[in-house]
Each structure stands twice: as C-alpha cells, then as structure tokens.
Amino acid sequence: MTDSNDSQESLLALDRQVCFALYSAQLAMSKVYRKLLRELDLTYPQYLVMLVLWEQDGQTVSGIGERLFLDSATLTPLLKRLEGAGLLQRQRSRQDERQVAVVLTEQGHKLREKAEAVPESVMCAAQCSPDELERLRDDLHNLRERLAS
Amino acid sequence: MTDSNDSQESLLALDRQVCFALYSAQLAMSKVYRKLLRELDLTYPQYLVMLVLWEQDGQTVSGIGERLFLDSATLTPLLKRLEGAGLLQRQRSRQDERQVAVVLTEQGHKLREKAEAVPESVMCAAQCSPDELERLRDDLHNLRERLAS
DNA sequence: GCATTTTAGATAGCGCGCGATTAAATCGCA
DNA sequence: TGCGATTTAATCGCGCGCTATCTAAAATGC
Numbered sequence: 001m002t003d004s005n006d007s008q009e010s011l012l013a014l015d016r017q018v019c020f021a022l023y024s025a026q027l028a029m030s031k032v033y034r035k036l037l038r039e040l041d042l043t044y045p046q047y048l049v050m051l052v053l054w055e056q057d058g059q060t061v062s063g064i065g066e067r068l069f070l071d072s073a074t075l076t077p078l079l080k081r082l083e084g085a086g087l088l089q090r091q092r093s094r095q096d097e098r099q100v101a102v103v104l105t106e107q108g109h110k111l112r113e114k115a116e117a118v119p120e121s122v123m124c125a126a127q128c129s130p131d132e133l134e135r136l137r138d139d140l141h142n143l144r145e146r147l148a149s
Numbered sequence: 150m151t152d153s154n155d156s157q158e159s160l161l162a163l164d165r166q167v168c169f170a171l172y173s174a175q176l177a178m179s180k181v182y183r184k185l186l187r188e189l190d191l192t193y194p195q196y197l198v199m200l201v202l203w204e205q206d207g208q209t210v211s212g213i214g215e216r217l218f219l220d221s222a223t224l225t226p227l228l229k230r231l232e233g234a235g236l237l238q239r240q241r242s243r244q245d246e247r248q249v250a251v252v253l254t255e256q257g258h259k260l261r262e263k264a265e266a267v268p269e270s271v272m273c274a275a276q277c278s279p280d281e282l283e284r285l286r287d288d289l290h291n292l293r294e295r296l297a298s
Numbered sequence: 299g300c301a302t303t304t305t306a307g308a309t310a311g312c313g314c315g316c317g318a319t320t321a322a323a324t325c326g327c328a
Numbered sequence: 329t330g331c332g333a334t335t336t337a338a339t340c341g342c343g344c345g346c347t348a349t350c351t352a353a354a355a356t357g358c
Contacts, residue, residue, distance in 0.1 A: 011265070011268035011269065012203060012204075012261070012264060012267075012268060013204070014200045014201060014216065016286070017200075017286070018275070018283075018285055018286040018289070019178050019182070020200075021285075021286045021287075021289035021290050021293070022171070022174060022175050022289055023175060023178070023179075023193070023197070024217070024218050024289075024293050025290075025292050025293040025296070026171050026175040027218060027345080028218070028292075029171055029172070029292075029296055030172075030345085031296070031297075032296050034346080043314075044172070046313090046314095048163070048169060048172070051161055051162075051163045051166075051169075052163060054161060055161075055162065055163065060336085061337065061338095062335090062336065062337080067163065068173070069176060070314095070315075070316095071337095072336075072338065072339095073337095076337070076338055076339080077313080077314085077338095077339095078313080081313080096323070096335095096336080097322075097324090097336095098322065098323050098324075098335070098336040098337065099323095099335095099336065099337080100338095115161060116159075116160070116161065119160035119161060119166065120160065122168060125295070125296055126292060127295045127298075128292065133167045134167075135288075136167055136170075136285075136288050136289075137166070137167040139281075139285050140167070140170035140171055140173075140174040140285075141170050142277075143174050143177075143178075143275060143277065143285065144170070144174040144177045146274070146276040146277065147174070147181050147274055148177045148180075149276075179316095180316090183317095193344095194343085195343095209306080209307095210306075210308095211305090211307080219344095219346095220345085221306070221308070222307090222308080222310095222345075222346065222347080222348095223344065223345050225307065225308055225309085226308090226309095226344085227344075230343080245305095245306085245353075245354070246354085247305065247306040247352070247354065248305095248306060248307080248353095249306080249307065
C-alpha cells in the first residue's frame with residue numbers, strides 16, 4: 001500500500017485539520033457572496049467595509065481596520081476603489097492631517113437598501129438553523145480571539 | 150444618536166454575522182501559520198498541497214484541486230513555485246498528455262519531518278480542547294458542504 | 299475516419315492580505 | 329522651545345483565488 005493509510009492517523013491528515021475546514025469553508029462562503037454581491041458591484045471585503053460604515057459613518061482608515069482586523073495596506077486601495085465607484089469619499093482631517101475620514105456618499109447610503117436582502121440569502125444558502133449558526137459564530141469569535149493572542 | 154443603535158438589531162450588524170466570524174477567524178489562523186511555516190519556507194496554500202502529496206504522491210493537478218477545492222488557475226503557478234523550490238516535479242502523463250502528474254522530490258519527502266511539528270503548535274495557539282476543535286471542524290465541514298451545494 | 303465536443307491544464311488580469319518601508323504630522327519631554 | 333519618538337496613512341512587491349479565455353489532447357458521434 002501507499003503511505004495513505006498511515007496518513008489518516010497522522011496529525012498531518014488533511015481531513016482531520018480544523019484549519020483546512022476553516023480555510024475551505026471560508027472559500028465556499030466567499031463564493032456564495034461573490035454571486036450575491038455581483039448585483040451590488042461589491043467584493044466581500046468591500047461589503048464588510050460598507051457594513052462598518054453603515055453602522056457608523058465617518059470613521060478613519062485605522063478605525064475601519066480595527067473593526068475588520070485589516071491594515072491600511074489592504075484598506076487604502078480598497079477604499080480608493082469604493083471612492084472610484086462613488087460610494088464614499090476620503091477626506092483628510094483638519095485637526096490631524098495624518099488621519100483620513102471615510103464618509104459615505106448619498107449613493108453609498110442608498111446601497112444599504114439593496115444590501116438588506118443579502119444576509120437572508122446567505123442564511124438560506126447555509127441551510128442551517130439560526131441556533132446552529134449562532135453557536136458556530138460564537139465558536140469562531142472565540143477561536144479568532146485565541147489565535148490572535 | 151447615530152445609526153449604530155439600529156444597526157445592532159439589523160441583520161447587517163457586523164458582529165452578528167457568521168460569515169465575518171468565519172472570515173476573520175480564517176485570517177487569524179492564516180497569520181499563525183505564516184509564522185510557523187516561515188521555517189519551512191511555505192505559504193499556507195503550499196503547505197496544503199504538500200499535505201495532499203504526503204498523503205498520496207503523484208497526483209494530477211485536478212486531483213489535488215478536488216481535494217483542496219482549488220482549480221488549476223490557482224494551482225499551476227503555486228506548483229511551479231514549489232517546483233522552483235525543489236520540493237516537487239511536474240511531469241506530463243504519457244498515457245494522457247493532457248494530465249500533469251505532480252511528484253515529490255527527495256527534498257519534498259524530507260520536508261515532512263519538519264512539518265510534523267506544525268499541527269501541535271497550531272493547536273497550542275488555538276488554546277482549545279481537542280473535543281472543541283473536532284466539533285468545530287465537523288461543523289465547518291458541514292457548512293462548507295451546504296454552501297457548495 | 300473525420301468533425302465535434304469534452305477535458306486538463308495554462309495564461310492574463312483583477313482584488314485582496316500582508317510584510318516592509320516611507321513620509322508626514324503630532325506628541326512628549328527635557 | 330526644540331527634537332527625538334510615536335502615530336497614521338500610503339506605497340511597493342508578492343502570493344493567492346477567481347473569472348474568462350486559450351491551447352492541446354482525448355473522447356464522442358455520425
């Protein structure tokens with residue numbers, strides 16, 4: 001036989017790894033969103049930024065970054081694309097010229113209405129009970145916290 | 150008040166979303182791996198390919214892809230980098246010239262020893278009981294399956 | 299037996315995510 | 329007050345992950 005039998009016992013076995021399950025679930029999730037968000041002309045990370053801004057408009061780049069666990073190297077070009085799409089404006093703070101406030105445009109606010117339909121479509125695609133999903137969400141928050149410490 | 154109070158009730162609320170929990174946990178996981186895998190000179194997706202090949206050597210590109218849920222557009226350049234690093238070779242099958250078999254080199258096989266230490270380090274970083282992790286893994290497999298269908 | 303269709307892999311281009319560096323503004327403190 | 333340290337954002341380069349497209353080889357159909 002090949003080495004495949006041993007491997008099923010090994011800690012290196014692909015299918016036993018939480019991390020691969022996490023990785024591939026995230027890719028699958030991302031595919032579902034890609035399809036849904038095409039109608040809003042957003043990528044998933046862009047959608048996340050919009051969620052943050054719909055919750056609280058006018059945040060700084062680093063403020064958004066803290067919320068999403070992303071840094072300016074990721075956010076700056078992403079925000080520029082959203083600005084290019086007319087959904088927001090980036091404006092340097094006059095008090096502290098280092099900071100850039102990100103402010104939704106009319107169009108950016110308006111997009112929220114379209115976005116309201118997204119979560120339900122995703123939950124539908126997930127085919128899970130709300131309870132299951134909430135438990136999973138809390139487990140994942142927990143895991144993220146521990147991994148980041 | 151701002152719109153932030155409403156938002157906590159909304160389905161659009163960031164912190165209520167499973168998908169954001171999934172997304173950010175995956176990023177955190179990836180960061181942990183990046184640090185660990187630096188010693189092996191591998192990225193996380195490269196590490197996954199090596200896991201697949203350690204389980205069963207000589208698979209085709211699409212065989213690896215089915216295992217990892219990735220397609221040739223992602224794998225081809227990744228495999229070329231691994232080939233460039235001397236860990237494997239890509240060779241066209243003589244039976245079916247469309248297929249490319251991916252075969253580990255001596256060095257590729259050898260790297261497995263170093264990799265044996267990785268899973269334990271990750272579990273340590275996760276600070277979870279094996280039971281918790283197994284449950285989470287199964288939930289994620291489940292979710293992936295449902296999302297992909 | 300030859301055209302059609304299907305399959306395997308490669309290629310180009312785009313948008314993240316991040317490590318590393320740089321530039322500018324502000325802060326802290328002697 | 330002056331000047332080094334810190335903070336904030338931007339920039340660059342690289343490796344995914346994907347869509348769309350392409351090429352070549354193999355399978356299919358009549």
